Amino acid sequence: MDNSTCKKAVKSFKIKLSRKLTCSVAGVPPIEKEEYLKEQKFTGCEEKTKTNRTLDFELPSHDAEFGSAESLHPDMRHMKKMLSDSNKSSIFRVDYRLDVFVKHQSKMEFGMGNVLNFPITIHSELNKLPFMSSKESTWLLA
Helix, strand or coil: CECCCCCCCEEEEEEEEEEEEEECCCCCCCEEEEEEEEEEEEEEECCCCECCCCCCCCCCCECCCCCCCCCCCHHHHHHHHECCCCEECCCEEEEEEEEEEEEECCCCCCCCCEEEEEEECCCCCCCCCHHHHHHHHHHHHC
């Protein structure tokens, strides 16, 4: 954090993980939903100082309340709880970014403060589906 040229201390930093889901089909306006999945607040630094700090921010491993799993096959219902990967296809797009908000100690700074946006890509670990394992050998032989 380089606050060496600023006369005001940094009150706090807030990091938010944002996801944007987009669905677009030819001839229809795109449908978009953007949401914050996780946020964490950290202490700032004094004025006219430069400090190094490592901030640990753990990405969520699942979606707590997104969609319904009742219509899925029972062996696939756990997949609904997983955090979806970044994706770009002809119909769906899933984008993530980290928003870093910097709030100075100032009477003239309103709202959440200044923001920096960092686009990120999320890839989950390979998940073995128990009911699919028995069928893999048939597919591999074909």
